[in-house]
Amino acid sequence: MPAPDPFALPVPVPTGNPLRSRATWLLSHGLARRLLLREAARGDLLAGLAMDPALRADPFAGYEELRRRGPMTTTRLAAGTVDHAVADAVLRSEDFGVAGGHGELPRPLQWLLARVFDNRATGPVDPPSMLALDPPEHTRQRKLVSRAFTARKVGGLEDTIATVAARLVDELAAGPERVDLVDRFASRLPLVVIAELLGVPEEDHDRLLAWSNIAAQSLDPGLSWAEFRRIELAIRRLHVWFDAHVERLRKHPGDDLLSRLATLDGPDRPTEDELKATGLLVLGAGFETTVNLIGNAVALFDSHPDQLAVLRDDPGLWPRAVDEVLRFDSPVQITLRQAHRDTEVAGVRVAGGTAVLTFLGGANRDPAVFADPQRFDVTRGNADQHLSFSAGVHYCLGASLARLETKVALHTLYDRFPDLRVDGPPVRRGTRVLRGYEHLPIVLGDAAGRPTTQPASTPSSRA
Numbered sequence: 001m002p003a004p005d006p007f008a009l010p011v012p013v014p015t016g017n018p019l020r021s022r023a024t025w026l027l028s029h030g031l032a033r034r035l036l037l038r039e040a041a042r043g044d045l046l047a048g049l050a051m052d053p054a055l056r057a058d059p060f061a062g063y064e065e066l067r068r069r070g071p072m073t074t075t076r077l078a079a080g081t082v083d084h085a086v087a088d089a090v091l092r093s094e095d096f097g098v099a100g101g102h103g104e105l106p107r108p109l110q111w112l113l114a115r116v117f118d119n120r121a122t123g124p125v126d127p128p129s130m131l132a133l134d135p136p137e138h139t140r141q142r143k144l145v146s147r148a149f150t151a152r153k154v155g156g157l158e159d160t161i162a163t164v165a166a167r168l169v170d171e172l173a174a175g176p177e178r179v180d181l182v183d184r185f186a187s188r189l190p191l192v193v194i195a196e197l198l199g200v201p202e203e204d205h206d207r208l209l210a211w212s213n214i215a216a217q218s219l220d221p222g223l224s225w226a227e228f229r230r231i232e233l234a235i236r237r238l239h240v241w242f243d244a245h246v247e248r249l250r251k252h253p254g255d256d257l258l259s260r261l262a263t264l265d266g267p268d269r270p271t272e273d274e275l276k277a278t279g280l281l282v283l284g285a286g287f288e289t290t291v292n293l294i295g296n297a298v299a300l301f302d303s304h305p306d307q308l309a310v311l312r313d314d315p316g317l318w319p320r321a322v323d324e325v326l327r328f329d330s331p332v333q334i335t336l337r338q339a340h341r342d343t344e345v346a347g348v349r350v351a352g353g354t355a356v357l358t359f360l361g362g363a364n365r366d367p368a369v370f371a372d373p374q375r376f377d378v379t380r381g382n383a384d385q386h387l388s389f390s391a392g393v394h395y396c397l398g399a400s401l402a403r404l405e406t407k408v409a410l411h412t413l414y415d416r417f418p419d420l421r422v423d424g425p426p427v428r429r430g431t432r433v434l435r436g437y438e439h440l441p442i443v444l445g446d447a448a449g450r451p452t453t454q455p456a457s458t459p460s461s462r463a
């Protein structure tokens with residue numbers, strides 16, 4: 001019997017015109033895919049980093065090869081950098097904007113794209129998502145949402161995060177000793193936090209989880225037609241669910257970001273498209289990234305038990321350890337920008353129109369910034385200079401929330417299961433922009449007080 005579809009909806013969902021959908025795929029992914037595969041086969045390292053499964057599994061050797069070639073590598077396809085100063089300057093420069101802005105394309109192509117794209121199921125990184133906008137449109141949208149991520153608001157979520165983490169480790173302690181960390185822990189905490197921000201009731205949590213997995217794949221370039229169509233159909237369902245969800249929130253608003261935006265009046269009121277784009281972006285940008293960070297951290301501590309011992313002796317180092325995980329194995333590996341005009345960044349000339357891949361995971365291992373960069377070291381003083389949250393106007397809005405969630409999650413987990421070990425081959429996700437584990441089998445080992453009815457201590461108050 002086929003597994004039940006966790007995203008099935010009790011109402012019909014439009015599947016869209018398949019011809020239009022095919023044309024959209026061709027323009028947004030199909031042509032790029034052909035080009036990327038061809039250039040990767042010819043040895044283009046930038047294309048290889050996007051398409052070659054071996055480099056996808058372990059991009060770090062590719063990054064070091066790019067570093068040997070200089071601060072910016074330009075190929076027939078694009079330019080790319082793993083140089084921290086150059087990447088940082090590109091991300092902060094007003095001479096660069098989000099790539100694929102229709103303004104850079106010839107007019108007939110702009111016309112065609114507008115006809116095809118306008119009707120499609122817009123995903124978390126399609127306009128009007130703020131991640132796909134340049135100022136001044138970007139500034140207006142970001143301002144609306146940023147109120148939900150002030151230090152006070154994030155601090156206000158700390159108790160919820162600690163309570164959920166404590167409940168999750170209690171559930172682990174009461175269950176089997178061998179579990180998939182991603183399924184039973186890493187995905188659960190961020191899910192509750194995102195649901196909280198978007199006012200999503202518990203009965204819809206599994207839908208949110210299923211959709212987020214698919215949304216994460218939509219960030220990759222050069223998707224195949226089958227991948228694209230699967231994602232598109234899922235996003236169409238999400239749109240139907242989202243519209244009904246916003247309707248519910250308008251009738252019964254809660255104390256969450258989406259309720260506030262959905263009931264806003266006056267000049268700040270977002271359009272329906274903007275509202276949806278914001279909801280999908282928070283889901284797409286804020287969920288899988290944090291799941292990946294928690295999974296990457298557990299895998300790293302497993303291969304570096306000495307670092308875990310350092311944290312056991314000095315729990316005050318947990319915040320720094322989270323930044324070191326972000327630096328060493330970033331959940332977001334790549335961002336893309338396009339030069340609006342001829343310019344120079346950190347001493348490197350870039351021609352107008354050039355697409356520049358900033359390899360965040362590579363910049364994070366730049367020896368000019370990080371001493372002995374291939375070493376995972378939770379005591380590293382400048383770990384927080386990583387670019388894993390990007391830089392400039394698109395700097396991650398959820399950075400402090402992600403740091404808080406991960407610190408509490410890891411501290412709570414290792415407090416309860418000091419002997420936790422990876423047990424069995426981990427499975428990496430197939431995504432290129434995002435990097436993390438789909439499955440991470442672990443054995444919990446003896447738990448401190450396992451099982452217990454006592455709520456776990458809240459390490460956030462100690463670290």
Ligand code: HEM
Nearest residue numbers: 130131285286289290293332335389390394396397398402
């Ligand atoms: C470990 C976790 C996370 C990582 C590594 C991460 C990384 C990033 C990166 C690299 C960008 C910018 C991309 C670019 O410059 O093109 C970004 C933007 C963004 N992130 Fe995060 N993120 C994380 C968690 C979160 C969370 C928890 C939320 C919210 C709940 C969130 C919300 C956003 C939003 C709204 C943007 C768009 C900002 C803008 O365009 O102005 N992120 N994130």
